[in-house]
Amino acid sequence: MIQKKICMLGSFSVGKTSLVRRFVTSEFNEKYHTSIGVKVDKKIFRVQDQDVTLVLWDIYGEDAFQKLQMSYLRGMSGYFMVADGTRRQTVDVALALQRKVAEAMGTVPFVFLLNKCDLADQWEMDPDDEKNISARGFVPLRTSAKTGENVEEAFIRLAVAMLPK
């Protein structure tokens, strides 16, 4: 069976752990628990008529207290760059991080997620912001780990990008 390493990257409290949890166990916890270190999960996922084992590396969020160790990304086939659509500054962190990863790892497929789309009344991204992200060549996908909206779609999109054409 094909096995693919996927890393979850982004600022802290953007919902990386919740997205993995939603995808792997279909659960969601409202309370924010900060992640320290790395947690690895696996899920067999059927995409394009084949089973793929996704090895999900949920890596702690980057901020002033914890910096990303590039060695964790070794061997990854793709990654999610996650931002919180209710906190505009997490998009800036994600964009900066994406550049850093691209410099260190070269071209690796990734999907840009704007998470917490269920919090429409707190949404800070306007269409122009999303256009600016798209202008860099990646189309952001709005997701909600809470409702599950577009979570599976995100994994399908990444898996398709990772699998040989």
Added chain:
Amino acid sequence: MEANPIFESFLAAQGLALFEYLGKGSFRPIGAFPSWLKQIWGDEAVRSKTVVLAERSPFLQNFLLDAEQFWNTKSSGAANSGNWIERGVDGVETPLEASALRLDGKKVLLVRNSSAAFAEQTQWLQTARDSVLDHEKLLREIQKKEILLHCIIHDLSQPLSAMRGCFNCLTIGDLPPDLKPFVETGQRESYRQEQMIRGVLEAFSGDLPAQKKSQANEPPATADLADRALHAVRNLSAAFSAKRVRLQLDPKLDVSRQWICVGDAPRIDRIFGNLLENAMRYSPQNTTVTVGVEEKGALLAAFVDDEGPGLPPDQPTGKLFALFAKGKDRPGKAGLGLYFCKMTVERWGGRIGAETRPSGGSRFWFCLPRAPSGSQTKTVESNPVAPMGKKEHEASALQTAPSPAKQRVGKAARSLRILVADDTEINRELAMELLKARGHSTVGVADGRQALAALENAHFDVVLMDEVMPEMNGLEATRAIRQKESSSGQHQVIIGLSGNATKEDEKRCIEAGEDAYLSKPFDMHKLFQVIESSAPETAGEIIAPPPATSSDSVAAHLARSAAGSKKLMQSLAISFLADAPKRIANIQSAIAQKNAELLATTAHALKGSVAIFGAAKAVAAARNLEAMGRAGNLEGASGEFRTLEDELSGVKRELLAIGAKPGKKSRPPRRATRRKRRK
């Protein structure tokens, strides 16, 4: 590595698992497996003599590449993996940490259960991140409130702009005397409301620290406290009468002396206003509210006494002045009035308080420091309709309305083409009306996009650009204009208009590339001054004084042209009397020579000099001669010339009649005189 019972016991006691690397991914456990590792990897792994660690954990598989690199480089110290979490066969998650070491020349991997340190680390990191999130949330809340506040201020300013514009327009024409006091009251009150809106914005906006800083470097504003008390009584006595409450100035107050304190008049007015409105709410009918000022040591104290129920005994006085505090039975409004008073008074180094009077009723008071000696009262912002002071009030007893001439709109020196971009139709039209009355020509558009289109099609000397507009706002339009100018090298004068009035708004407008900034509602004199001083020096056409009507005398026109200066009047008259015969002779000569070009030039020159004195018929004749010259057709020129001569004779007669003497023209320059003598 040989087994050592003491060492193994030490490892077990410390919760450490030690593996010796055998090569090809295989490891040999040293000593017994710790119980926590048994729970993670299960009994099968424990029974084996060798373990392929990469198969046990994807994280370790990744770290072993780093570990091998470390072992191969033979460096000292250790390579650490950082924390990772392993889920055991029972589902329990355990935080682990691994280190690659060299012990006794052997390649060793140490795996430790980091639960205790992990819990501690998690706790402080969670606290730190929660604090960051709370801080971000708070900033967003503040930002939202500021946006809301600016929206409210903007919405309040729009109708106020219209009101002030209407009053300004009313003052342009000749008002019937019985209406003048009403228009002046409207002007004064709309100005007062504008000051209140600005005050609220300043007091509650995020600009406050910056303002405080800037104020710290300026000498403090001062005002006459008794003057302001009198002003408050005068302004609110009608409202009190309507509620059958008498409002009076303390009879013991000596208004003839000066009561100069620190503080600016508009804010002191608001403090009095808030305290008096509060007193009015609690005063029963047929009672009296007294406003007074007295000395209190180094401070001057103002008080408002009412004959109401007094302060509630169960409510601490300090709470009355707290944010959103409302009185008993909540008859107040938003609970901001007294809070504003407290903030303002304390900012000036004063105090504020309230107490129940022994004789019944309550006293609200505030104390302000006396002004430093030698300081004079000054208002923070000059305005032609600023609230009246004590002396003005005394004068107003004799003459109820200030001179309407003060509000007349004089003509500008140059007629400018002005583009007015404002989405609020009434405000746009009022601004255009005022500018037209001033002698400018205007075109109105409703948004930034239309402004850009208008500038594409026509030339404008000045653009008046509102900040908030649909489609494209004023700042965006300004940036687009500046962007275009970066290649053309031209510069369009743009004056920003905003319903918001903070320094931050002004800064934003200037940063966007606007040349100047006006906050709405604006005073018409300020509007003219900013526009006319910002326009390029060569812009527009010079406006000639209006042609004379039959009732206008030469003397009256001359006085207007000279702005009433007798010296200038004399000088203009003398110059004209000296020069006119030569100019007339030149015109006559041009006609005789049939020189059309010369006729146009000489008639044009005479037209300019005679227009100063009205003389409509002379101006018209000169204009006709000029037109003939320009057209190259001198038919009828002699007839026009005769008319011109006749009219100028009349002007000359009138000038001589008012005392102008042609012989008094200034002496020729000395050098020219000497040359003449040599000849």
